[in-house]
Amino acid sequence: MTHGTSADPCWTAQRDRLLLDATDALHDHHDIDTALWALLSAEFTPEQLLDLFMLCGWYHATSHTARATRLSPEPVAPRFHDVRPAASGRDPG
Template identity: 50%
Template sequence: MRRPAEQQTSLTHGEPDDPCWTVESERLLIRAVDSLHDEGDIDDRRWGAAKEFDERLLDLVLLCGWCHTISFVARVTRLPNEPGTRTSPI
């Protein structure tokens, strides 16, 4: 059973081993994104574990980089949130 509210909370305050994540490929994806965010890299062990994503793993790296770029621009320009937009504390 999917639990979107619990998963949203887990993404900002939890970890891939939280009970709301029941699909191993989702846990691998979260670990890869966390690694990119925290270390700016995906180590060989995680890269090998995520090989099931094939070329989509490179897409993930590019998407994470693009999201950081947008975040940097929005932050330094003090761009206000759109009305009704939920914010993340991170």
């Protein structure tokens, strides 16, 4: 399980927060709601949004393929469970 959101203080640029929100929405709901779409379309061009959606879809397809074929992770690649959140008193999930 990963932790954090676009509201975390490390994300200072609105564009970065919107990209995180969009990728989370696509991952969780396979869609962008009307409110998020309005924010995204005010910040990014249609071409940039298409690139974002296609990139998210490509990574999704790659993860399906890797998992279905039982592809082993690279031995030196970090794993999400190896990364621990900074001690903040919050439960990461």
